[in-house]
Amino acid sequence: MIKKNITPKLEFGRDSIAIYTAFRDEVYSPNSVLYPSCGYDASPSIVFRDITFVDSEEGNKGCVKALKKHGLNAIKQDIREYRPEQAHDLLILLNPAVHAKWATKHLSSGGWLIANNYHHTASQVYTDNKFSLWGAMDFLERDRRKSNFKISISRDIGSLFEPVKNMEEFRIFRPNDYEFTLGLIESWTRQGLLHVRKNATLEEKFRAYREEMKEEMPSKRVALMYIFLKK
Numbered sequence: 001m002i003k004k005n006i007t008p009k010l011e012f013g014r015d016s017i018a019i020y021t022a023f024r025d026e027v028y029s030p031n032s033v034l035y036p037s038c039g040y041d042a043s044p045s046i047v048f049r050d051i052t053f054v055d056s057e058e059g060n061k062g063c064v065k066a067l068k069k070h071g072l073n074a075i076k077q078d079i080r081e082y083r084p085e086q087a088h089d090l091l092i093l094l095n096p097a098v099h100a101k102w103a104t105k106h107l108s109s110g111g112w113l114i115a116n117n118y119h120h121t122a123s124q125v126y127t128d129n130k131f132s133l134w135g136a137m138d139f140l141e142r143d144r145r146k147s148n149f150k151i152s153i154s155r156d157i158g159s160l161f162e163p164v165k166n167m168e169e170f171r172i173f174r175p176n177d178y179e180f181t182l183g184l185i186e187s188w189t190r191q192g193l194l195h196v197r198k199n200a201t202l203e204e205k206f207r208a209y210r211e212e213m214k215e216e217m218p219s220k221r222v223a224l225m226y227i228f229l230k231k
Contacts, residue, residue, distance in 0.1 A: 016043035018149035026153050030090035036079040036103045037096035093121045100124040113228040122226040126161050133157050136223035163217035173220040185209050
């Protein structure tokens with residue numbers, strides 16, 4: 001049987017479109033948007049006008065051609081080599097395969113940044129003194145069957161990026177994530193994947209788990225998206 005090469009299609013995520021629409025309507029309507037490490041995601045083009053998509057195509061072969069075919073401004077390039085004529089006033093960093101600082105230099109002073117923390121991107125920006133955390137975005141309602149996504153934008157940044165002290169605080173502040181992590185810890189302990197003594201306490205196992213995952217203490221509170229403002 002001959003296998004056909006199936007070209008991936010552009011993605012227009014309705015949840016992402018809802019996020020961008022809420023940002024544009026409630027926070028800021030940008031003049032120029034930069035979306036590095038975009039892959040096949042063309043969702044911002046539904047909401048914003050002037051967008052530059054940049055991708056080196058490592059792992060997303062053909063995405064730039066697909067974006068261009070759709071009439072979008074897309075560049076096949078490493079973001080470190082990108083040289084815009086003018087800085088952008090909105091930067092989108094969603095699951096990027098690049099370090100935040102490689103892209104944030106292309107954002108103007110007073111410009112906005114939307115990021116998630118899947119690859120610790122928001123954490124990187126939070127520690128950058130050129131940026132201030134402005135707010136957070138979360139789903140109020142998320143019904144994929146009805147394509148109904150209601151977004152909440154909050155200026156309440158309390159407890160975001162504030163680490164818990166121990167597992168008990170983790171349980172109190174984020175019970176669902178606590179239960180999920182606890183299940184992993186117990187499973188890994190049974191499989192001998194954690195380097196702990198036989199009668200190790202939960203805190204010792206938690207420490208070994210974080211070392212294995214190369215993670216810091218979890219934050220007391222997390223958000224779907226984080227909104228930053230460049231100083």
